[in-house]
Amino acid sequence: MAQDTALQVIELQQLPIIVERLHSVKADIERRTAEATSLICTEETYKSVKDVRAQLNKEFKEYEAQRTAIKSKILEPYKAFEQIYRECVTEPFQQADAELKQKITDVTSGIVAQKTESLMDYYGELVEVADIDWLDDLTYRPKVNMSDSLTSLKKQAKAFVDGIVADVAAIEGMDNAAEIMVEYRSNLDLPTAIKTVADRHKALEEQRRREEERRARQAEREAAAEKARAAVVAASAVDLPAPVQEPSELPEAGTQPEPQPELQPTPAAEPILMTRFYAKGTKAQLIGLKNYLEKEGIEYGNL
Numbered sequence: 001m002a003q004d005t006a007l008q009v010i011e012l013q014q015l016p017i018i019v020e021r022l023h024s025v026k027a028d029i030e031r032r033t034a035e036a037t038s039l040i041c042t043e044e045t046y047k048s049v050k051d052v053r054a055q056l057n058k059e060f061k062e063y064e065a066q067r068t069a070i071k072s073k074i075l076e077p078y079k080a081f082e083q084i085y086r087e088c089v090t091e092p093f094q095q096a097d098a099e100l101k102q103k104i105t106d107v108t109s110g111i112v113a114q115k116t117e118s119l120m121d122y123y124g125e126l127v128e129v130a131d132i133d134w135l136d137d138l139t140y141r142p143k144v145n146m147s148d149s150l151t152s153l154k155k156q157a158k159a160f161v162d163g164i165v166a167d168v169a170a171i172e173g174m175d176n177a178a179e180i181m182v183e184y185r186s187n188l189d190l191p192t193a194i195k196t197v198a199d200r201h202k203a204l205e206e207q208r209r210r211e212e213e214r215r216a217r218q219a220e221r222e223a224a225a226e227k228a229r230a231a232v233v234a235a236s237a238v239d240l241p242a243p244v245q246e247p248s249e250l251p252e253a254g255t256q257p258e259p260q261p262e263l264q265p266t267p268a269a270e271p272i273l274m275t276r277f278y279a280k281g282t283k284a285q286l287i288g289l290k291n292y293l294e295k296e297g298i299e300y301g302n303l
Contacts, residue, residue, distance in 0.1 A: 018070060032056070120140075123161070174194070
C-alpha cells in the first residue's frame with residue numbers, strides 16, 4: 001500500500017467546468033428537424049426542401065464549432081501534461097525495457113545456438129550410422145526454443161532418421177523400387193510415393209492399350225482396302241468369251257438377191273475420248289460393269 005502511495009504522483013485537482021444550455025434548445029431542435037423530415041419532396045418542392053436542409057446543416061455546423069472550441073481548450077492542459085509525462089516516465093521506462101530485452105536476447109540466442117549445434121552434431125551421427133547416402137543432402141532444421149530440452153530434441157531427431165531408415169528398407173523390397181525411391185526423396189511420404197508411382201504405371205498401361213487398339217483398327221482398315229484392291233484387279237482380269245458372229249445367209253440358186261436399200265450416209269462419228277478411273281464393288285457388280293462397257297463398245301483396260 002505504501003508503494004502504491006509512492007507511485008501516486010498524478011492527480012486531477014479540478015474538473016473542467018462547462019457551462020451549457022443545451023437542454024434549453026433541445027426541444028426547438030427536435031421540433032424543427034421533425035418538421036423538416038415530414039416535408040414531401042416532389043419535382044415542384046425539391047428546391048424548397050434543399051433550402052431547409054441547407055439551413056439545418058448551417059445551424060449544426062455552428063453548434064459543432066462551439067463544441068470543438070471547448071474540446072480544444074480542455075485538451076490544452078492535458079497536452080502539456082502528456083509531454084511532461086512522456087519525458088519523465090514513458091521514455092525512461094521504454095529505454096530500460098529495450099536495453100534489458102537486448103541483453104536477454106543475447107543470452108537466450110547463445111543458449112539456443114548451443115542447443116542447435118549439439119543437436120546437429122547428434123543428427124550427423126545418426127545419418128552416418130544409417131548409411132543412406134542421400135541423407136547427407138537432406139536439410140534438417142528443427143525449430144529450437146529456449147523451453148526445449150536437448151534430450152527431447154535428440155529424441156525427435158532420432159525418430160526422424162529411424163522413420164526414414166524404415167521407409168527405405170520397405171521400399172527396397174517393393175516392385176518399382178527405384179521409381180518409388182525417387183518420389184519418396186522428394187517428400188519423405190511413403191504412401192504418397194507409392195500411390196504416385198502406381199498411378200503413373202496405370203496411366204502408362206492405359207496409354208499402351210489405347211495405342212494397341214488404334215494400331216489394330218488401322219491394320220483392319222488397311223487389310224480391307226487391300227482386299228478391295230485385289231477384288232478390283234481380279235475382276236478386271238476376267239476374260240469373257242468373245243461374241244460369235246453368225247454368217248449371213250447366202251441366196252438360193254436361181255433366185256435374185258433382194259435389192260438392198262440404198263445406204264444412207266452415216267453422220268460424222270463423235271470424237272473418241274479417254275479417261276482413267278477405278279471401280280469398287282462385288283465381283284458380280286464388276287463383271288456386270290465389264291459387260292456394259294463391252295455392250296457399249298467402250299474400250300477399257302487395267303490402270
